[in-house]
Amino acid sequence: MSSAQYRSLKGMQDILPPDIYLWQKVEQTAQRIFSVYGFQEIRLPVMESTSVFTRSIGENTDIVEKEMYTFTDKGARSVSLRPEGTASVVRSYVENSLYNLPAPQKFYYSGPMFRYERPQSGRFRQFYQIGVEAFGDPGAKLDAEVIAMLALLLSFLGLEGVSVQINSIGCEVCRPGYREALITFFSAKREGLCPDCLRRYDKNPLRILDCKASGCIELRQGAPRITDHICGDCRTHFEKLQSLLSLLKVSFSLNPEMVRGLDYYTRTTFEVTSQGLGAQNAVAAGGRYDRLVREFGGPETPAVGFALGIERVVELLKKAAPHAAPVPLVFIASIGDKAGSESLGIAQQLRQRGLWVETGDPSGSLKSQMRRADRLGARYVFIIGDEELLSGRLKWKGLDGSGQGELLFSEIEAFLTALVEK
């Protein structure tokens, strides 16, 4: 509803239970998978000098031209909220001379990114990415490992219906030639292109290849393919990647029309897409960027990485299965002040053992306390009143219908540890 006086900003959302448990699952699973591949976490600022992004992402990309949250700070410096993670990682890699550490160096990060766009399904102004970057190895082996790691993560998360597509967009040696070939090809057909593609023709002709307009799809029949134009080195690299992926049993398909929006990619680019996400169907995407470290003033250092959109993965998980939010192990219902105090003591003791315990309101009816225990999803209820205080035995009841009985106060811990271990 729109009646609240204060609302979060457009495109920015609160992440609340029960969704948060899926977020945690994604982050924890990623952490686990990445660590066995030797990737270490790094945490970087969400704000950088604007030039960190303009130089790396590309001056005339949409991200830089119209999507950055850029402003002047109190020291008259132009700063920007990060629209993606790679630029910051490279800046940090160079600033901290991490190239002096044994190669390859492999890192991952997780956190919010910001782009001033019109929100739509699967797209937000503040969105979260988990990303990885591996530095210092030019071989296709590294590309293959990174892609295999991504595939493994998605499979551990139980995502189905996702597909990996790869492409090679060449290097600074061969890409200009391909670009020329495309311009030549389309120059005779400019009349038929859609207005967007007319812009692309001048700005980034590769983009005509993934236009959705039917007219453009027809026109590009027979257009030169990037994979026919890449140089020998790039071809070798690309073929090696494919054979390694097959070896690693990562299923993938070639998509010579896949284009990346950031300027810094070289050779390998890849994308994981999913059905059922709406128009924004990319779950993760990445590629190789062999020149970027150099451009940041570091030594010639090849690198490869990807970023995964957490919201989109969570969305898929939500569709796949109902959430399993954690529930309390025990709810202690009590009747009367004395029993109420006793139950607090017991709760404290059990919480020190790492068990989730909730307590009821001793001035409320037992019925209302039972009801609350049920709504919380508690597995067991303990009942303590005057009777129990006198006898030294509390009543327990399994809310899943697993019976009820009595229990000496001194037996509580043993009773519960047995349950937890089951």
Next chain:
RNA sequence: GUGGGUGUAGCUCAGCCGGUUAGAGCACCAGGUUGUGGCCCUGGUGGCCGGGGGUUCGAAUCCCCUCACUCACCCCA
């Protein structure tokens, strides 16, 4: 930046061509005999009908403006 859709209780929505105190389901709270949840029954809390202006004896219902949300394009995770 461009185009479409939608705005009525916390959530999902009904209120047909304007007519009296604005509804349902779910959720929440409390009861249904004395200390026991889930099902059922009863009651209760909760709505400037997104906001402003206009037409009218009378508007949630018609008209205009505005804001918000949403989907799509551009672009992208």
